[in-house]
Amino acid sequence: MMSGWRIVSRTEPREWGSVVIFAAAFALSLLICGLLLQVQGKDGALGVGLLLSGGFGHLYSYGETLLKAIPIFLCSLGVALCFRLQIWNIGAEGQYVIGTLGGTWFVLTFASLPGWLLLPGMLISAMLAGGFWACVSAVLRQRFGMNEIISTLMLNYIGIEILKYLIYGPWRDPAAMNFPVSPYFSDSAVIAQIWNSSFWLDFGLSENIVDVMAQLCGRAHWGILSCLIAGCLCSFFLQKTRLGYEITAAGSNAKAARFAGIPYSRLVILVMFICGALAGLAGIQECSATLERLEPHIVVGYGYTAVVVAWLAKLRTVRIAFFAIILAGLRVGVENVQLELQVSNSFANTLEGIILITVLAGQFFNDYSLKRKFS
Amino acid sequence: MEDFPLIRLEGISKYFGKVRANSHIDLDIRAGRIKALLGENGAGKSTLMSILAGRLEPDTGRISVEGQIRRFRSPKDAHLAGIGMVYQHFMLVDTMSVAENVLLGHEGGFMISPAQMRERVRKLAERYGLAVDPTASVGSLSMGERQRVEILKLLCRECRVLIFDEPTAVLTPVESEQLFTAMRRMAAQGKAIVFISHKLPEVLSVADEVAILRRGEVVDAFERSQVPDEAELARRMLGRSLFKEPGQAAFTGETEESGQGARDLQQVMSELPIARIRGWGGRAGRGRRIAQADSVLSLDGLSCRGAGTAGFSKVSFAIAKGQILALVGVAGNGQKELVEVICGLRRPDAGSLKLLGQDYREFFSDLPEQNGLGYIPEDRRGVASCPELSLVDNFLLTARKLFSHRGLLDRKRALRATRALIADHNIIPGNPQARGRELSGGNLQKLIVGRELLRNPRCIVAENPTQGLDVAATEEVWRRLRVARESSGILLVTGDIAEALALADYIAVIYRGKLVDLFSAANQEKVDQIGLMMAGSASAD
Numbered sequence: 001m002m003s004g005w006r007i008v009s010r011t012e013p014r015e016w017g018s019v020v021i022f023a024a025a026f027a028l029s030l031l032i033c034g035l036l037l038q039v040q041g042k043d044g045a046l047g048v049g050l051l052l053s054g055g056f057g058h059l060y061s062y063g064e065t066l067l068k069a070i071p072i073f074l075c076s077l078g079v080a081l082c083f084r085l086q087i088w089n090i091g092a093e094g095q096y097v098i099g100t101l102g103g104t105w106f107v108l109t110f111a112s113l114p115g116w117l118l119l120p121g122m123l124i125s126a127m128l129a130g131g132f133w134a135c136v137s138a139v140l141r142q143r144f145g146m147n148e149i150i151s152t153l154m155l156n157y158i159g160i161e162i163l164k165y166l167i168y169g170p171w172r173d174p175a176a177m178n179f180p181v182s183p184y185f186s187d188s189a190v191i192a193q194i195w196n197s198s199f200w201l202d203f204g205l206s207e208n209i210v211d212v213m214a215q216l217c218g219r220a221h222w223g224i225l226s227c228l229i230a231g232c233l234c235s236f237f238l239q240k241t242r243l244g245y246e247i248t249a250a251g252s253n254a255k256a257a258r259f260a261g262i263p264y265s266r267l268v269i270l271v272m273f274i275c276g277a278l279a280g281l282a283g284i285q286e287c288s289a290t291l292e293r294l295e296p297h298i299v300v301g302y303g304y305t306a307v308v309v310a311w312l313a314k315l316r317t318v319r320i321a322f323f324a325i326i327l328a329g330l331r332v333g334v335e336n337v338q339l340e341l342q343v344s345n346s347f348a349n350t351l352e353g354i355i356l357i358t359v360l361a362g363q364f365f366n367d368y369s370l371k372r373k374f375s
Numbered sequence: 376m377e378d379f380p381l382i383r384l385e386g387i388s389k390y391f392g393k394v395r396a397n398s399h400i401d402l403d404i405r406a407g408r409i410k411a412l413l414g415e416n417g418a419g420k421s422t423l424m425s426i427l428a429g430r431l432e433p434d435t436g437r438i439s440v441e442g443q444i445r446r447f448r449s450p451k452d453a454h455l456a457g458i459g460m461v462y463q464h465f466m467l468v469d470t471m472s473v474a475e476n477v478l479l480g481h482e483g484g485f486m487i488s489p490a491q492m493r494e495r496v497r498k499l500a501e502r503y504g505l506a507v508d509p510t511a512s513v514g515s516l517s518m519g520e521r522q523r524v525e526i527l528k529l530l531c532r533e534c535r536v537l538i539f540d541e542p543t544a545v546l547t548p549v550e551s552e553q554l555f556t557a558m559r560r561m562a563a564q565g566k567a568i569v570f571i572s573h574k575l576p577e578v579l580s581v582a583d584e585v586a587i588l589r590r591g592e593v594v595d596a597f598e599r600s601q602v603p604d605e606a607e608l609a610r611r612m613l614g615r616s617l618f619k620e621p622g623q624a625a626f627t628g629e630t631e632e633s634g635q636g637a638r639d640l641q642q643v644m645s646e647l648p649i650a651r652i653r654g655w656g657g658r659a660g661r662g663r664r665i666a667q668a669d670s671v672l673s674l675d676g677l678s679c680r681g682a683g684t685a686g687f688s689k690v691s692f693a694i695a696k697g698q699i700l701a702l703v704g705v706a707g708n709g710q711k712e713l714v715e716v717i718c719g720l721r722r723p724d725a726g727s728l729k730l731l732g733q734d735y736r737e738f739f740s741d742l743p744e745q746n747g748l749g750y751i752p753e754d755r756r757g758v759a760s761c762p763e764l765s766l767v768d769n770f771l772l773t774a775r776k777l778f779s780h781r782g783l784l785d786r787k788r789a790l791r792a793t794r795a796l797i798a799d800h801n802i803i804p805g806n807p808q809a810r811g812r813e814l815s816g817g818n819l820q821k822l823i824v825g826r827e828l829l830r831n832p833r834c835i836v837a838e839n840p841t842q843g844l845d846v847a848a849t850e851e852v853w854r855r856l857r858v859a860r861e862s863s864g865i866l867l868v869t870g871d872i873a874e875a876l877a878l879a880d881y882i883a884v885i886y887r888g889k890l891v892d893l894f895s896a897a898n899q900e901k902v903d904q905i906g907l908m909m910a911g912s913a914s915a916d
């Protein structure tokens with residue numbers, strides 16, 4: 001006969017059990033990663049150790065993790081909003097790129113503007129560029145019935161090609177020895193890091209504390225504020241406004257939305273625009289705060305990680321923050337593994353994929369239980 | 376063998392969370408007998424039958440087939456034990472022939488001879504009196520014929536127990552009679568039939584024995600011969616004698632005292648920041664100037680081709696305030712398209728359509744939020760509600776604009792209104808945070824009707840508003856519609872003649888997208904012909 005277990009559908013949701021399930025699935029994914037490293041002839045246990053300690057184990061890990069969590073969180077917030085309406089936008093990557101281009105254009109064109117105009121102008125320009133880029137897919141979908149998964153994915157590649165064209169062509173810095181980079185942004189267009197050592201030293205803080213704090217905060221920048229604001233606004237929007245309610249209702253049942261006179265097409269365009277704007281904001285902040293100029297390196301797949309985060313978080317804002325930090329930490333950890341064990345850089349993608357699959361597969365146990373067969 | 380019934384259910388209990396769906400149910404199903412299962416909405420009939428059909432596993436209790444205890448872990452197990460169910464929604468492949476559908480998924484030899492297949496199905500159909508052409512493509516069949524194909528599928532698998540879940544909802548009166556004949560024939564040949572219905576006359580005409588479920592328990596079980604008439608059957612079903620005669624003049628203008636729920640609702644509605652809804656004690660709003668013409672809804676030569684369906688053509692009628700017009704027909708004769716056009720979900724091809732005296736383009740371009748159009752769709756779960764959202768959110772679906780101010784949603788007030796609505800309509804479960812899918816069809820319908828009438832519409836379109844509802848819930852919906860008629864005109868789209876006669880002032884019969892006839896409900900001669908008109912076999916004059 002079959003094994004002594006059978007599957008029973010649960011009638012009540014688990015409470016703390018789902019946390020245990022997540023932890024177990026996460027541990028399993030790390031185990032699989034360790035085995036993969038072992039297969040390549042590396043020390044798997046050491047690899048997993050390096051992975052975790054790189055992301056979360058050192059003082060300097062946290063700043064670096066936070067730095068990466070900022071763009072992931074912003075992109076994921078937008079992606080989750082689209083998913084809530086059952087619009088499968090996987091184009092945050094392209095929207096992030098085009099947003100960066102929009103912001104860079106503003107900075108390069110209006111370099112002489114005073115800081116209080118340049119910085120907001122850069123951010124707004126980036127958000128508009130990202131938003132309109134996303135709207136292309138929304139309009140294609142609502143007007144011509146084109147599948148948004150295909151169009152957003154394809155527009156990602158187009159966006160990256162546009163970036164390459166600009167950086168190798170019109171926007172290349174003549175002083176950069178033929179490297180494909182733009183000129184540096186003027187100082188007033190650079191988003192500052194959270195911890196300003198010289199300020200606090202002048203303030204009279206002891207050198208030891210300043211040092212520890214500098215390590216702890218690392219390169220994390222004030223873009224974190226935009227995360228807090230966007231997260232709060234998004235929660236407020238979904239819970240308190242009529243539009244937010246309409247998005248939830250239309251996402252839950254599109255036919256009912258039509259029946260109730262909810263303007264579905266307009267909602268699609270709205271959520272896509274918001275997602276594009278958030279992704280654009282993420283891109284230009286990354287560009288301005290960490291590179292201080294436009295480089296091809298800004299495209300590192302945050303837009304795709306955002307999709308993973310949105311799914312893991314089941315589209316809930318606070319959980320998005322949590323998973324953004326977890327996946328950002330693993331990205332930092334993977335860099336550590338790459339450095340120490342010389343594995344390929346696509347190991348990061350593999351890791352993300354494995355986590356997504358194990359955690360999603362683990363969610364099976366949220367809806368079903370295994371029970372012993374009795375004879 | 377005769378000592379054992381074909382199927383015996385013993386002590387069956389099933390809980391969904393804390394909700395008791397079935398509790399210690401004992402039931403015998405005997406070969407050669409037709410057993411009717413009666414009960415109000417949410418009494419647990421569907422759960423019990425799902426358990427028998429292997430779709431759900433009971434928490435406690437056991438099922439025995441011919442005295443042997445069996446466990447059904449899947450519908451396949453139940454099938455192997457000879458139990459099959461005819462669902463309300465048919466599971467057929469439209470592009471394939473009747474014979475192919477019947478034998479689909481049937482285990483047999485690898486090679487199939489079409490001629491043999493047809494012959495086999497033809498014989499089977501003949502044996503049980505289920506007239507249907509084995510070579511016809513299912514897409515071209517009427518609902519009644521499709522149902523016969525479903526039945527043939529089960530018979531072909533040699534099912535010994537056939538469960539019918541409200542089988543007459545989609546049938547004309549003549550088709551219903553044919554179905555009952557076939558059911559009796561099947562019983563005569565040794566099949567056991569379980570028949571779930573809300574329609575008491577049907578139960579009386581076809582059942583051999585009756586079991587009554589209430590709140591998940593079998594409260595009564597008796598032979599058909601023990602009940603003399605519908606009133607007695609209804610009394611046994613409800614456990615109280617509630618109504619006079621089903622379908623007839625239960626409403627005599629008595630004003631039901633308004634309960635606490637109704638008063639709360641009145642309170643919440645009158646407190647809305649923009650108290651502009653007439654009829655809720657608010658300021659007599661600056662409501663839109665609506666043509667004072669009596670005509671609430673008028674159609675003249677209205678036509679629309681359906682998408683992939685026949686649609687309707689040249690439909691004309693008018694409804695004035697205070698009138699109910701019943702559009703009677705078998706499902707699929709263009710009613711759906713007509714309703715969609717009237718409710719602004721679809722554009723007509725030709726003809727004129729006026730709502731509240733305005734051309735439809737003008738009307739829908741600036742849809743009045745209240746005192747406008749109320750629509751009670753047939754598909755409660757798919758169209759009129761969001762099964763995954765809470766009752767408050769479902770309440771807000773069409774009431775959202777009343778409960779929002781400057782783009783912000785007043786959820787607190789919406790919660791109070793939902794609570795009041797739940798109390799007023801006696802909706803179970805009474806928790807406003809329960810999800811839509813946790814409600815039974817009847818309770819969901821109460822919520823929807825309450826919600827749609829909340830805005831005090833002047834024109835109401837109700838599509839099969841009591842389909843699948845028990846007697847008490849049906850009476851309740853009818854009562855609400857009669858009250859609503861005082862201030863509005865109602866288009867009632869229904870397949871149930873009894874419902875049309877109970878409510879309507881005028882009756883229009885639709886067949887293949889055309890109005891066959893339009894007459895006063897008092898015209899007894901015409902009324903007697905409705906059944907024939909629905910089947911397209913009576914001339915319009």
